Amino acid sequence: YDLLLKNVKAFTTSGPFEGDIAIKDGKISKIGGDIQEQADKTIDLSEKYLVPGLIDGHTHMEFPFMGEVTADDFYYGSRAAVAGGVTTIVDFVTPAKGQDLLSAYEKWRNNADPKVVSDYGLHMIIREVNTKILEQIPEVINKGVVSFKLFMAYKNELMLPDGELYKLIKRISDFGGVTGIHAENGEIINELIQEFLSEGKIDPIYHYYSRPDIMEIEATNRIASIASMIGKDVKMYIVHTSTGEAVDIISSYRRQGFKFFNETAPHYLTLNTDFLKRPDGYRYVMSPPLRSDEQRTKLWMRLASGDIFTIGSDHCVYSDAQKKRYKEEVPPFNEIPNGVPGTENILPILFYYGVKKGIISMERFVEVTSYNPARLFGLYPRKGTIMPGSDADFAVIDPNRKVRISADVLHSNINYTIYDGMEVEGWNVMTIRRGEVVYEEGQVIGKKGSGKYIPGKTPILL
Amino acid sequence: YDLLLKNVKAFTTSGPFEGDIAIKDGKISKIGGDIQEQADKTIDLSEKYLVPGLIDGHTHMEFPFMGEVTADDFYYGSRAAVAGGVTTIVDFVTPAKGQDLLSAYEKWRNNADPKVVSDYGLHMIIREVNTKILEQIPEVINKGVVSFKLFMAYKNELMLPDGELYKLIKRISDFGGVTGIHAENGEIINELIQEFLSEGKIDPIYHYYSRPDIMEIEATNRIASIASMIGKDVKMYIVHTSTGEAVDIISSYRRQGFKFFNETAPHYLTLNTDFLKRPDGYRYVMSPPLRSDEQRTKLWMRLASGDIFTIGSDHCVYSDAQKKRYKEEVPPFNEIPNGVPGTENILPILFYYGVKKGIISMERFVEVTSYNPARLFGLYPRKGTIMPGSDADFAVIDPNRKVRISADVLHSNINYTIYDGMEVEGWNVMTIRRGEVVYEEGQVIGKKGSGKYIPGKTPILL
Amino acid sequence: YDLLLKNVKAFTTSGPFEGDIAIKDGKISKIGGDIQEQADKTIDLSEKYLVPGLIDGHTHMEFPFMGEVTADDFYYGSRAAVAGGVTTIVDFVTPAKGQDLLSAYEKWRNNADPKVVSDYGLHMIIREVNTKILEQIPEVINKGVVSFKLFMAYKNELMLPDGELYKLIKRISDFGGVTGIHAENGEIINELIQEFLSEGKIDPIYHYYSRPDIMEIEATNRIASIASMIGKDVKMYIVHTSTGEAVDIISSYRRQGFKFFNETAPHYLTLNTDFLKRPDGYRYVMSPPLRSDEQRTKLWMRLASGDIFTIGSDHCVYSDAQKKRYKEEVPPFNEIPNGVPGTENILPILFYYGVKKGIISMERFVEVTSYNPARLFGLYPRKGTIMPGSDADFAVIDPNRKVRISADVLHSNINYTIYDGMEVEGWNVMTIRRGEVVYEEGQVIGKKGSGKYIPGKTPILL
Amino acid sequence: YDLLLKNVKAFTTSGPFEGDIAIKDGKISKIGGDIQEQADKTIDLSEKYLVPGLIDGHTHMEFPFMGEVTADDFYYGSRAAVAGGVTTIVDFVTPAKGQDLLSAYEKWRNNADPKVVSDYGLHMIIREVNTKILEQIPEVINKGVVSFKLFMAYKNELMLPDGELYKLIKRISDFGGVTGIHAENGEIINELIQEFLSEGKIDPIYHYYSRPDIMEIEATNRIASIASMIGKDVKMYIVHTSTGEAVDIISSYRRQGFKFFNETAPHYLTLNTDFLKRPDGYRYVMSPPLRSDEQRTKLWMRLASGDIFTIGSDHCVYSDAQKKRYKEEVPPFNEIPNGVPGTENILPILFYYGVKKGIISMERFVEVTSYNPARLFGLYPRKGTIMPGSDADFAVIDPNRKVRISADVLHSNINYTIYDGMEVEGWNVMTIRRGEVVYEEGQVIGKKGSGKYIPGKTPILL
Ligand SMILES: [Zn+2]
Ligand SMILES: [Zn+2]
Ligand SMILES: [Zn+2]
Ligand SMILES: [Zn+2]
Ligand SMILES: [Zn+2]
Ligand SMILES: [Zn+2]
Ligand SMILES: [Zn+2]
Ligand SMILES: [Zn+2]
Structure with missing residues (x-):
């Protein structure tokens, strides 16, 4: 595997699970209670929430x-x-x-x-x-x-x-x-x-x-x-x-x-x-x-x-x-x-x-x-779920992180935010996009142009 | 593993996936694109739909x-x-x-x-x-x-x-x-x-x-x-x-x-x-x-x-x-x-x-x-989803099976059905309850008394 | 006539009119622009509003x-x-x-x-x-x-x-x-x-x-x-x-x-x-x-x-x-x-x-x-309208009379009112019941027992 | 009076009455149970319904x-x-x-x-x-x-x-x-x-x-x-x-x-x-x-x-x-x-x-x-009611007249009607406009140009 997420507490629309997620070629390969196989990189997500x-x-x-x-x-x-x-x-x-x-x-x-x-x-x-x-x-x-x-x-x-x-x-x-x-x-x-x-x-x-x-x-x-x-x-x-x-x-x-x-x-x-x-x-x-x-x-x-x-x-x-x-x-x-x-x-x-x-x-x-x-928007089930075969796209939430919102903690090309001074509990601390960590603790790591155009398919029954 | 379901096409509320499901001690252990590990029993579910x-x-x-x-x-x-x-x-x-x-x-x-x-x-x-x-x-x-x-x-x-x-x-x-x-x-x-x-x-x-x-x-x-x-x-x-x-x-x-x-x-x-x-x-x-x-x-x-x-x-x-x-x-x-x-x-x-x-x-x-x-009813997430850690409860649907409903094909202790003569396409062909096949192709295999009382927990936010 | 109301400004559900109303035997006999005929009693209602x-x-x-x-x-x-x-x-x-x-x-x-x-x-x-x-x-x-x-x-x-x-x-x-x-x-x-x-x-x-x-x-x-x-x-x-x-x-x-x-x-x-x-x-x-x-x-x-x-x-x-x-x-x-x-x-x-x-x-x-x-309640058209043949029942409103409501100006057998201190403009100054003045300017003149039971008829289309 | 309607059964929005209506100068002058005064013309409306x-x-x-x-x-x-x-x-x-x-x-x-x-x-x-x-x-x-x-x-x-x-x-x-x-x-x-x-x-x-x-x-x-x-x-x-x-x-x-x-x-x-x-x-x-x-x-x-x-x-x-x-x-x-x-x-x-x-x-x-x-439309109370002072405009309905509707019984300048063959009971038999009989039993008597423009007033509370 390219990446192994350990001790995950994941939330999906079909419910929470606790365990590990193995990722290969940008896609979710396996979801399991305890995945022992090897991976190039392992991230321990204890105490965090994982969502698509x-x-x-x-x-x-x-x-x-x-x-x-x-x-x-x-x-x-x-x-x-x-x-x-x-x-x-x-x-x-x-x-x-x-x-x-x-x-x-x-x-x-x-x-x-x-x-x-x-x-x-x-x-x-x-x-x-x-x-x-x-x-x-x-x-x-x-x-x-x-x-x-x-x-x-x-x-x-x-x-x-x-x-x-x-x-x-x-x-x-x-x-x-x-x-x-x-x-x-x-x-x-x-x-x-x-x-x-x-x-x-x-x-x-x-x-x-x-x-x-x-x-x-x-x-x-x-x-x-x-x-x-x-x-x-x-x-x-x-x-x-x-x-x-x-x-x-x-x-x-x-x-x-x-x-x-x-x-x-x-x-x-x-x-x-x-x-x-x-x-x-x-x-x-x-x-x-x-x-x-x-x-x-x-x-x-x-x-x-x-x-x-x-x-x-x-x-x-x-x-x-x-x-x-x-x-x-x-x-x-x-x-x-x-x-x-x-x-x-x-x-x-x-x-x-x-x-x-x-x-x-x-x-x-x-x-x-x-x-x-x-x-x-026709991106499903490639996007929008945590299932084997889907893109390994995740946000990792620290549910207890307290943040006072200001332009400083945000990344837009402007010097203000409409939520200035708002205090929240719970913050995104890591973003994984197709198996690659593109953001971690305030730093955008993902490279310019590394994102992909995802063509939609006409949506089926909703 | 006790049981390995291969070539599954599973449907959940968070979407379909295709792959394998490994089961141990009556619970879902792993879900993955291609699980190679050994199991006591393997069932190939090609051409079928798997649902919770x-x-x-x-x-x-x-x-x-x-x-x-x-x-x-x-x-x-x-x-x-x-x-x-x-x-x-x-x-x-x-x-x-x-x-x-x-x-x-x-x-x-x-x-x-x-x-x-x-x-x-x-x-x-x-x-x-x-x-x-x-x-x-x-x-x-x-x-x-x-x-x-x-x-x-x-x-x-x-x-x-x-x-x-x-x-x-x-x-x-x-x-x-x-x-x-x-x-x-x-x-x-x-x-x-x-x-x-x-x-x-x-x-x-x-x-x-x-x-x-x-x-x-x-x-x-x-x-x-x-x-x-x-x-x-x-x-x-x-x-x-x-x-x-x-x-x-x-x-x-x-x-x-x-x-x-x-x-x-x-x-x-x-x-x-x-x-x-x-x-x-x-x-x-x-x-x-x-x-x-x-x-x-x-x-x-x-x-x-x-x-x-x-x-x-x-x-x-x-x-x-x-x-x-x-x-x-x-x-x-x-x-x-x-x-x-x-x-x-x-x-x-x-x-x-x-x-x-x-x-x-x-x-x-x-x-x-x-x-x-x-x-x-407070059975979730033990029941009601296909996720590692949940009970390995499944219905296996043959989506193309045509059945004319009559009392003969049903299992109640009566000699009629209110759906008599109704022709449907799609039928349950196998039922797995906590990792055990309890029904297959018309035959109930599960033993009398093998089911369990599942105490509910007061439900959380719905 | 028994009673002639002169210079009436009357309001009904089919609109206002100005003129005179002649009353005989407790009923409205005539409504007209200017009724010259004789009556035992004549009341001038200039500046007042007359309603049923x-x-x-x-x-x-x-x-x-x-x-x-x-x-x-x-x-x-x-x-x-x-x-x-x-x-x-x-x-x-x-x-x-x-x-x-x-x-x-x-x-x-x-x-x-x-x-x-x-x-x-x-x-x-x-x-x-x-x-x-x-x-x-x-x-x-x-x-x-x-x-x-x-x-x-x-x-x-x-x-x-x-x-x-x-x-x-x-x-x-x-x-x-x-x-x-x-x-x-x-x-x-x-x-x-x-x-x-x-x-x-x-x-x-x-x-x-x-x-x-x-x-x-x-x-x-x-x-x-x-x-x-x-x-x-x-x-x-x-x-x-x-x-x-x-x-x-x-x-x-x-x-x-x-x-x-x-x-x-x-x-x-x-x-x-x-x-x-x-x-x-x-x-x-x-x-x-x-x-x-x-x-x-x-x-x-x-x-x-x-x-x-x-x-x-x-x-x-x-x-x-x-x-x-x-x-x-x-x-x-x-x-x-x-x-x-x-x-x-x-x-x-x-x-x-x-x-x-x-x-x-x-x-x-x-x-x-x-x-x-x-x-x-099936009293119509005997009651509830100003038309020839109907009972001569009227309230006479002075539209400009200002009154501060208190128990003193009211007639119930109690010493308070729930509207105490409320100031209103417009007050009933005379009540005529079947052609007889039963109330005038604060005084109830009508005799005890002079009212009648009016049997209702089952109401027709409303 | 110019016109006296006798034995009227009138319907208004404030109810029916039976009696007589006296008309002068195109306006309703008096409404009463039995008007004995003289009029140039008297019409007996027994058995009919009178409406505005x-x-x-x-x-x-x-x-x-x-x-x-x-x-x-x-x-x-x-x-x-x-x-x-x-x-x-x-x-x-x-x-x-x-x-x-x-x-x-x-x-x-x-x-x-x-x-x-x-x-x-x-x-x-x-x-x-x-x-x-x-x-x-x-x-x-x-x-x-x-x-x-x-x-x-x-x-x-x-x-x-x-x-x-x-x-x-x-x-x-x-x-x-x-x-x-x-x-x-x-x-x-x-x-x-x-x-x-x-x-x-x-x-x-x-x-x-x-x-x-x-x-x-x-x-x-x-x-x-x-x-x-x-x-x-x-x-x-x-x-x-x-x-x-x-x-x-x-x-x-x-x-x-x-x-x-x-x-x-x-x-x-x-x-x-x-x-x-x-x-x-x-x-x-x-x-x-x-x-x-x-x-x-x-x-x-x-x-x-x-x-x-x-x-x-x-x-x-x-x-x-x-x-x-x-x-x-x-x-x-x-x-x-x-x-x-x-x-x-x-x-x-x-x-x-x-x-x-x-x-x-x-x-x-x-x-x-x-x-x-x-x-x-601001024509009230001149029009739209039967009250002294209002225009003497009436339709006289024979409530029992049976009519089979066809272009022949109608007066438009066309040779068809969309209600052709419809059989109804109740028909207008006389129309009085400002005290003048303008229609009677199939014949329009009113003269060309005898109608008047009635300017509206801005309507008050409805
Ligand atoms: Zn927009
Ligand atoms: Zn927009
Ligand atoms: Zn029940
Ligand atoms: Zn019930
Ligand atoms: Zn009550
Ligand atoms: Zn009550
Ligand atoms: Zn139009
Ligand atoms: Zn139009």
Whole structure:
């Protein structure tokens, strides 16, 4: 064997076990009570928790948006990922206006391949509809990009009208793909933004007021209604759901046999609207916005119940200078680039606020951080489980490590974190990606470009 | 090793793997791609599916009810179980009127221990409330009986008033136990029975008319309301739910953070009300009754979505003679003993109508037939998963075996089956219980009394 | 004419009109823009609002309950009524245990006839089921008692089990009657009371904690489920609904074609739980208990929307001495007689907090205070409208009169009011009952015994 | 008096009365048991039912749409109206593309004034947003056009995007106006139409398939969500609701204090989808389309419960030739002008299928056919009630008259009716408009142009 993990306390969606794991050629070879065979390298994991390497299904590295490119390129971003126990990210190919899907795919591969430390997969954003784009959908799926993302918000930018959403979901579904939806009513949000600006209301908190809960709930209901007409084979998920009511709409469809799911992000579980009122409130501008504590609680309950299917960080990092558009003053809320860091924070937040606080089990932790994303994005069973034959991707948690979160202990290419000062118990202390230790105790060891593109397969029954 | 399973294609809730499984002292020792070590016995499972041994959390062996004792005693019943790939049953201790819980527990242990072929656990039925019974609840839990069952139906027999239900759920919950509920409004059902009898309506179909869907839905809503007042630590499940609406009520509580769950039974998924109108309709009398096809579909959808947590057979077998109370004529519907066989049918029904028909995944199959019951009844992770250290309990499915179901191919102590003539694809061909082959190709090999009582632990977070 | 009302500004459910009303033989004879004919008496109502005399469908005069008889007998109680613009009360015949319905009816007629100042109708409480009682139901209806009341609360007192509720609703419905329900789960409430008492928690606030919102909601759902099985001809109303959720359950049935309705009481619209924490909190003990402000708001919204069908005061008055059971100290919460005054307060509360505050229209005011109760209790169109041929029953409101409510301005036989210190705008200044001025500016003029029993007819389509 | 109606049996929303009605100067002067005074003309209405003249709040006379102008101009259309007991229609000013609101208003007044036999009011359709249009909204309201209509359907024609809907509802609401909404998702419908056409599916039934129930439900939910953000003063109604679920969404908002309402049309209550499959199916093409019998039943239940607020006919008549676009063959479904006759059928359908069949009371009949539309469109209390001072508008129903409906007995300018062959009991035999008999026993007597424009006032609390 190449690597032998001894005295493992492992958690999977089918339960804990204690013993050893033998790894060969980057894959799990054997799992057993006591493996005596030889290995090139042996690591003793006593007192630690082992979980499948996290899969962050929602990152935007080197993402061109609102006139800026995110500060974390694929190198910095995937370094942060592995530091957080994330062994696979799924990033968004974002074609420019007029660009075709395949050339955008090539561009993203070219961006990512030489830089990634984690493994990665790709989603495809579609921002406009034409014959070429419709034709390329099956070709893109053949390249391993089996999940797509469409926007109901960002009018004049990424937003698509209902008719085109319908047409695209149908086409994607015809070839077995999955459609992700940013569900907010961009038409109304645009009106509200204009209203506030015309009244001189430009502070970051108006970002929240311009994106009311009900406009996410409405859009979620709308897209579920539309997709339900296409049929029960349609696979769809609502990204970064921030309201309990939107979760409940999707669950009610699932109970009727539809394959609709929800993702949420760590910041919706931990932070609230008040952060937008702070002097550094501009840093907390993302869409959908931070909500009330009541909504936070609703999301935790639905995470515990299994109604929320995956956690994705929506990692989309802008430096302070970018957030302020290189000005002294905070710019009007609508000019602040939308996005926050997160891929490195999924593990401590879910572990501490979820598992340690007694809200979710370790089984659910594993389910939403690796098992479900792997299944939804077609990476399973290669990723997302601890089974012989699967990739040897692991995060090693010290369940008792106390950490005060600050930019210093994190790895993004920015000098702040939205969780500054938060004290958690439980921290990722080692990351193993395809049998290789890529992170250990604060140090990213994995080499630039050592990560691999993992083509997805169209997901089967979920 | 004692046993080596080669060329396994295993399914668990954390996914499939292909390889070998080594077993020692009745437990899983190693799981690996290719285990070369020696074993006393080697079985090649090429072309088969391996799943964790099923856990049937709802059986009534040697059950005294309505003046009869069920025809399957622990020997016959557990033989049928292992023939159906069920390696653990959880049966109901049923105290007589006036009997205390511990002496009833002893009686059931004495009944079961010398006879069981499968392993088994026990639930405790409580039919009356007094100081002794309340005091014995923690003692019973210490004996490994961590789940209880209370009745909202069977007036003058097992039914408890709301106040006593409340008191018992609270007490059970204080000691970490789980409460199962038979949720039908027994008061109203009793009225309807009297009405029909007084009008001379005595055919089996009136069994259905006397137990309308809404009386299950009402009772489910009532008990969920009551239990919710006690707190979010209460663990409760509704047994044999037969309506989609009752499932949805429970799910809506789970989305608010309550630990409430549903069980359904194979007959509610496959048979409908019309069976009660057949000449042998008396055989199909069980409670709740068979419902409409619309309800059947709703249940399948909720099984697929994860809203139904476990499958239990409610195996409760009466011979034809018992069903007819030893008369020529079919007796009035209310005198027919309630119950049908089922433990041997869980696997083929779930596999064929669920997995093969494309409604549920193998992951969900495993989840509802072993993983979830093990967790709910405190048998996990000893039972309910395929992991090193867990009991080596397996069902081996030939996914292509075609079988026409009849009493001849089954093992209960009766000469009929409610699934007579049903043609399925996929059949259990071997059952391994703690590393021992107890069933193979139609033959139960396991010895009488070789099964063990498995004490449950109070379940942790689900 | 006997009486001519000039310069009337009248409000009815079909709108306002300005003009004159001529009255003869106690009935409305003519309504017109300008009636020039002669009358024995003429009253100028310029600057006032005229509405149909209120019908308080929920009073308990001379009510024997919890060991006390209410302080307002039919004389005092009906004086308070007419002082509040209420020209008809509908009181509850309350048979003693073992008493048959007809003899209880006779007793109530004998109590009321010599004393009433207002007109009155009667409901029949049924507290037990036997052959005689079932037989008397049609006879009682023939006497004009077309509405009945059954209790799901007050265990060991008035509470009936579900089976008997079913049987009675069916029988009442067979003869065209209406069933009123006190919907709270008396079983659970009884448990909670015992729990609190055993913990020494005896203050009035525990009255509230022992009767949680969800136990009203549950009971409402239960009785609606049960009644819905009988058929769409069943007419049922939930008395004194105190939660928005209970209203919504009933509305959802009405949208399916059921004739189910809700009543609420003025105190649920104006007071909240905090009143129970005051030194005189014992005065505020009634069932269901006062709720949160959130529930208050929900009730107002549903009153405005038409989902609440009638307002009844649940006038049930105990003196301070009675409330304290003739002791110095406030007795344990469960020994305080349940009930508060109210018949005199319906008008000012609905007018000021409803109409003046812009929540309900005058049309809705009339609808819930006279038109709907008249229809529901079979008094319509004799009562409940301003139309030629109807009884000349009116309340005359001075819309600008400011009053600070205190026991001094009210007419009940007690020395306190639960609305003490409340300042309202709008007050009843004259009450006309069958063409006779029975109240004017603080003085009850109507003679003892001048009121009449008004037999109800089984209500038609609502 | 000018006119005296003797022996009237009148129905209003505040109940029936029997007696006489005296009329002077077109207004109700007196209502009384027995009016002895003199009148120029006396009509004995023994054996008849008198109701307030119906208000049809939804007609399209001389309506230019889909390249045709409706066959009923204001003369023919208002003749049909009065023949059906409708004394007031509220028609839609429909500006041409680019036309401003006031000039369109003038055009409609000029069209209508010389021709109308009934009285009439006007709604204003807004099909585009610009500064001038926004500015004219208050001016239009000053002209008495207090209700507006916006479209979520008819893409590229009348449909407005969500942002403009929001802006318009807000502006209309600022000036006290009411917004009517055609709620169907025009984006998706457009896609479905294109799909069907591209597959050669052109028969009228595809009109139905291209406008699924859920696309009305979705749009209703969307517009209610949007309007709810503006505030509780917003008054909005969904026109021609054809699904029970859309009604329930609106009701749930009303229960929260919003002033949102539903209208439905007689054809949704009586006809179903199958009519589109007939050889003359093209005649039954209207939007939303005819639905299932299940939806028909849901609508009746919600009409009975009060959840449907008004009945409007959506009278929009095209000749057979127009419907077929002057061709031999039926054109593709999307080219058939949308619309059916109806104003003359409201009364017999509501009376026979509603009142006579025992589903609704006469009070509800009056409420939805005159009282509620009068209140919603600001015509009340001048119209919509029988009270002194109100306009003397009446329909006189012979409750026992049996009529077989055919084009012969109707008065529209077309040679067919969608209710051909329907046999009803109950028919309008006389219409009185402002004290003048304008229709009697099949003959329209009212003169062309004798109707008046009735300016609306912004409606108060409903
Ligand atoms: Zn997004
Ligand atoms: Zn994103
Ligand atoms: Zn049972
Ligand atoms: Zn059972
Ligand atoms: Zn009560
Ligand atoms: Zn009462
Ligand atoms: Zn329309
Ligand atoms: Zn229209």
